[in-house]
Amino acid sequence: MKQIPSYVQDRWITGQGPARALVDPTTEEVIAEASTGGIDFAACVEHARTRGLPALQDMDFAARGALLENVAQALHAHRDELLELSTRSGGNTRGDAKFDVDGAIGTLAHYARLGKEFGPVRHLVDGEGVQTGRSPRAWGEHIHTPRRGVAVHVNAFNFPAWGLFEKAAVAWLAGMPVVAKPATSTCILAQRMVEIVVEQNLLPPGALALLCGSAGDLLDHLGGQDVIAFTGSSKTGALLRAHPCVVERGARINVEADSLNAAVLDPAVEEDSETFDAFVREVVRDMTQKAGQKCTAIRRILVPRERLSAVREALREELARQPVGDPRRKGVKVGPLATADQLRDVRAGVERLAAAAKAVVGDGGRGDLVGEVGERGFFMAPVLFEAQDPRTPAVHADEVFGPVATLLPTSGEPAEISELVALGEGSLVSSIYSDRADFVREVALGIAPYNGRVYVGSAKTAGKSLGPGAVLPQLLHGGPGRAGAGEELGGPRGLAFYMQRTALQGYKPLLEKTIGTAPRV
Secondary structure, three states: OOOEEEEOOOOEEEOOOOOOEEEOOOOOOOOEEEOOOOOOOOHHHHHHHHHHHHHHHHOOHHHHHHHHHHHHHHHHHOHHHHHHHHHEEEEEEHHHHHHHHHHHHHHHHHHHHHHHOOOOOOOOOOOOOOEOOOOOOOEEEEEEOOOOEEEEEEEEOOOHHHHHHHHHHHHHHHOOOOEEEHHHHHHHHHHHHHHHHOOOOOOOOEEEEEEOOOOOOHHHHHHOOOHHHHHOOHHHHHHHHOOOOOOOOOOEEEEOOOOOEEEEOOOOOOOOOOOHHHHHHHHHHHHHHHHHHHOOOOEEEEHHHHHHHHHHHHHHHHOOOOEEEEEOOOOOHHHHOOOHHHHHHHHHHHHHOOOOOOOEOOOOOOOEEEEEOOOOOOOOOOEEEOOOOOOOHHHOOOOOOEEEEEEEEEOOOHHHHHHHHHOOOEHHHHHHHOOOHHHHHHHHHHHHHHEEEEEOOOOOOOOOOOOOOOOOOEEEEEEHHOOOOOEEHHHHHHHHHHHHEEEEEEEHHHHHHHOOOOOOO
């Protein structure tokens, strides 16, 4: 049986003792095992601090940007191999695999360009300076300098490629070494990508460690200069927030957790319009892409009552054109869920929603599968619910992390829409489909406090946008409340998590010489 090693202290180590079986979601064949048993986590962190940290902080932004560009190019050269591995280890269709792998490469490339723009400097200036006294020579500035610690990244199962490198790209550009802990169930892809980077010697010693298995006592060795970036369930996020390294020693933490994202249709959108078609298309894409296993997927579909019947039928027709089955087969749009546990959790969530809403598409079963999969595989056909009461508590309380969404009838009034979106208690992204500036303004400003991002779909963007489900490196990713109350990416904004903002106060000409030509962000 293939053993998936971890990369610790610049060498590959195969864990000892009990191992976790890694399974092909399509065939349920065990394809590898992974364990971190016997790994010295304290030594792993210390090596990152003593080797990776000085190596990265001796480099300026331009040099770190060049490093990211080299990593992006190396991964792109192995793209076809990585896409195939994504299908086998994660049950992804080729399109879904591209979404993950290309997202990783694209984010690396974006931050590589940002490093080039920043140039040969090692710190940033935050905003404009301010006069602090009666004399214009009494001055204050805010600067960002790299933290002198380690970035620990705990990633979710659904995006083993993008999750690893979107976090690492920002940390490396900021000057911090990374200890990455991918979800064990899908760590094969992450391990192979790191292997490619290691084989080509693209990173300085200590800049990256990869743990394929349990994180053990890793967090026990973190302190006030270290950071933790976590993507996963709100329960696990709460446990991490309560860890002594955060509560007692002040390690910085960012959490991206559950999210009941909403899509809103303007009552003025006609059924034969490009905006209506984009709304239907993007709802279905979010329900079916990655088998609905996306933190940004649309879960609540807010539709004016007079459009409800038309939307229901349009979604039925479009979902019927999304074949479920073996993701290796051409034409299949929806592959299996990632693990047996994931399938069990999603089916349990469908049962809970069925007690509060009516299923108008699907029933939680496998459906008519494409390919000779027999009874194996973690398949579930898309399920669309419709709630009679848009305030039904279960719809706003339980994120079913699969190909599942619920139609909610509304009056179409912006005030009611804002109220319904707010019942989700914090989302990563909600979307508005409208061509009316007044409607967009009222709804966007009304729902913005409950969302990390608001996407506006219209006739002008139909067919030209990746939709609300795509996370772009230029824009913030994160959300308030239930969504984790964190932020990452957002172009240069993402660097702030890995850097210390400090106020400089004193004689203006002296401060100007101190900050030099560093970019203002």
